[in-house]
Amino acid sequence: MDAGRxxxxxxxxxxxxxxxxxxMLARAGFDVxxxxxxxFSTVVEQGLQxxxxxxxxxxxxxxxxxxxxxxxxxxxxxLVGAKTTSNLQLAPAIIQAAAxxxxxxxxxxxxxxxxxxxAVLPESLHLLGGLCFICVHRAGPGQIEHQALxxxxxxxxxxxxxADPVLSQAIVEEGAALFRExxxxxxxxxxxxxxxxxxxxxxVPYNGLSVLLKASTTxxxxxxDSRELIQNLxxxxxxxxxxxxHVIPDAYAQQLFxxxxxxxxxxxxxxxxxxxxxPLELAAIYAAPLAAARAAGCxxxxxxxxxxxxxxxxxxxx
Ligand SMILES: NC(=O)C1=CN([C@@H]2O[C@H](COP(=O)(O)OP(=O)(O)OC[C@H]3O[C@@H](n4cnc5c(N)ncnc54)[C@H](OP(=O)(O)O)[C@@H]3O)[C@@H](O)[C@H]2O)C=CC1
Ligand SMILES: CC(C)(CO)C(=O)C(=O)O
Numbered sequence: 088m089d090a091g092r093x094x095x096x097x098x099x100x101x102x103x104x105x106x107x108x109x110x111m112l113a114r115a116g117f118d119v120x121x122x123x124x125x126x127f128s129t130v131v132e133q134g135l136q137x138x139x140x141x142x143x144x145x146x147x148x149x150x151x152x153x154x155x156x157x158x159x160x161x162x163x164x165x166l167v168g169a170k171t172t173s174n175l176q177l178a179p180a181i182i183q184a185a186a187x188x189x190x191x192x193x194x195x196x197x198x199x200x201x202x203x204x205x206a207v208l209p210e211s212l213h214l215l216g217g218l219c220f221i222c223v224h225r226a227g228p229g230q231i232e233h234q235a236l237x238x239x240x241x242x243x244x245x246x247x248x249x250a251d252p253v254l255s256q257a258i259v260e261e262g263a264a265l266f267r268e269x270x271x272x273x274x275x276x277x278x279x280x281x282x283x284x285x286x287x288x289x290x291v292p293y294n295g296l297s298v299l300l301k302a303s304t305t306x307x308x309x310x311x312d313s314r315e316l317i318q319n320l321x322x323x324x325x326x327x328x329x330x331x332x333h334v335i336p337d338a339y340a341q342q343l344f345x346x347x348x349x350x351x352x353x354x355x356x357x358x359x360x361x362x363x364x365x366p367l368e369l370a371a372i373y374a375a376p377l378a379a380a381r382a383a384g385c386x387x388x389x390x391x392x393x394x395x396x397x398x399x400x401x402x403x404x405x
Contacts, residue, residue, distance in 0.1 A: 093117055094265065097162030097184045099177055101126070101135070101152075103223040103356070104194050105168020106231045108239070108266070110137050110147045115269040120151045120159050122180060127154040129228035138226070139233035140351070156180035164265065166217075167193045170360065171200045171371040178207045185212055192217050192241065192262055196290050196356075197371020198283050198379060201244040213246035213258055216279045218286045222353045234351050238272035239263075242279030284328035285335055289343050290372050292320035294357035295393045298367065298400060305352040316389075318344060323387040327380035367401045369394065 093116065098109040101121040113119040123130055134148025153159050156179070163186050169177055174193070181191055181204070190213040193200055201214050208214060218241075222234040241262045248255035259275045266273035276282035296307055296316065307313045321340040328335050360367050373394035380387050 094163035094261075095120070095160060095186075096265070097159055097165045098122060099156075099165055099167045099181055099184065100124075100169030100173065101130070102168055102170075103225050103231055103359075104219055104221070105166060106135050106225070106229070107137055107221070107223045107233055107237075108166060108168070108194065108219075108269075108271075110135050110145055110231070111237075111269040111271060112265060113147050114145065117265065117269075118151075120153060120162060120184075122153050122156055122159065122184070124154070126228040127152060133229055135229050135231065137231045137233055140235060141233065141237070156183040159184040161186040161189070163189055164262065165189055165191045167191065167195065169195075170356075170365070171195050171197050171368050172366040174200065174204050175207065178204060182209065182212075185209075187211055188213070188247065190215060190258060190262060194219050194239065195368075195371065196286060196294075197368060198280075198287065198375040200283075200371050200375075201279075205245050211247060213248060213255075214244040215241055215259060215262060216244050216283065217241045217262070218276075218282050220286075222350065224354065224356065224359050234353060238274070239266050240274045240276050240282055242276035242282050244279055278333070280331070281328075281333040281335075284324065284331070284333045284376070285339065287328075287372065287376055288321050288324045288335065288340050289347070290355070291324050291376070291390055291393075292317040293347070294355040294368075294372055295397050296320075297355045297358040298361045299393065299396055301358075303352050303354045303358070304347055304350055308348050319389055320393065323390050324376070327376050327383075327385055327387050327390070330383035330385035331379050332383075361400070361404060364404055367397060369397055369401055373397065 096119045098105040098121045101123045130152050137145040192215045194217045220238045221236045226232045243255040263273035
């Protein structure tokens with residue numbers, strides 16, 4: 088990349104997350120290119136709209152939109168906004184759109200989501216994980232509803248800087264600076280696995296229960312049984328994390344629980360997948376942490392039961 092030039096950003100999977108962060112970066116002056124699938128023609132015709140409780144009505148038009156990665160220019164940063172269930176299918180697009188030493192940032196929930204992709208990406212590409220603390224969903228083609236929050240915490244996973252902590256830290260800082268330039272909070276996480284476990288403290292209970300109980304956060308937080316279930320599931324995530332060497336203080340779970348009471352009523356992204364008969368992110372959000380905890384000698388029976396019920400739903404809802 089030329090010194091002084093702003094990095095070129097590619098969005099691989101322009102849904103709620105990809106669309107929101109892509110629009111914010113484009114508005115901050117970055118050269119952003121969007122890979123789309125089903126919404127390609129609508130977005131070419133009508134642009135991308137973000138209806139944000141925080142920033143008001145934002146619009147990006149025209150959009151540098153592509154139906155194929157082969158037409159995209161080589162990008163310095165690739166932000167993957169697809170669901171984890173699409174990662175392997177998207178690997179050729181990521182490789183195609185990546186500049187020679189590009190940074191690939193997975194803006195996704197779950198554990199070990201980088202591992203599957205790492206195995207198929209060239210060694211020259213840096214791979215990072217990003218945890219998005221945001222409530223956002225697609226309301227229609229190219230239409231993104233942003234209800235609350237927006238921070239992204241980043242950590243280095245692997246690549247040419249794996250053995251060089253100074254370089255990997257600098258790369259993660261560069262990524263966090265992109266988001267900060269777009270007016271969003273972004274922290275550097277020294278330990279990506281720890282950060283992923285922390286995020287699971289929220290996603291394990293709320294994502295799955297929203298599908299199983301067909302309830303958004305407000306009713307889930309209002310009912311004594313679901314409140315207890317959420318707290319028990321959170322405790323099991325802490326146990327699993329600790330067994331894997333990541334101690335998360337109980338106060339962290341308590342604070343997430345409390346802050347959910349003050350969030351606007353919210354349907355987690357897994358519920359939107361259920362509603363639209365898309366595959367659920369069960370491997371990343373349930374199977375991977377269960378397997379990691381089990382390998383460390385720790386069984387998590389409530390999470391296991393939730394996972395089994397969701398697996399049934401996932402197989403039968405399409
Ligand atoms: N939504 C939220 O508030 C949050 C989501 N997350 C995480 O962020 C990640 C993304 O979630 P979210 O934005 O909600 O998901 P969405 O379903 O809104 O977006 C996924 C996008 O990826 C696209 N896509 C999938 N496969 C391909 C492909 N082969 N080629 C081109 N595009 C493709 C989809 O296109 P198509 O329309 O054609 O299917 C869609 O536009 C998930 O891991 C989720 O858990 C994390 C925090 C909050
Ligand atoms: C936890 C929450 C709602 C906001 O922090 C989120 O990021 C998610 O849905 O994954």
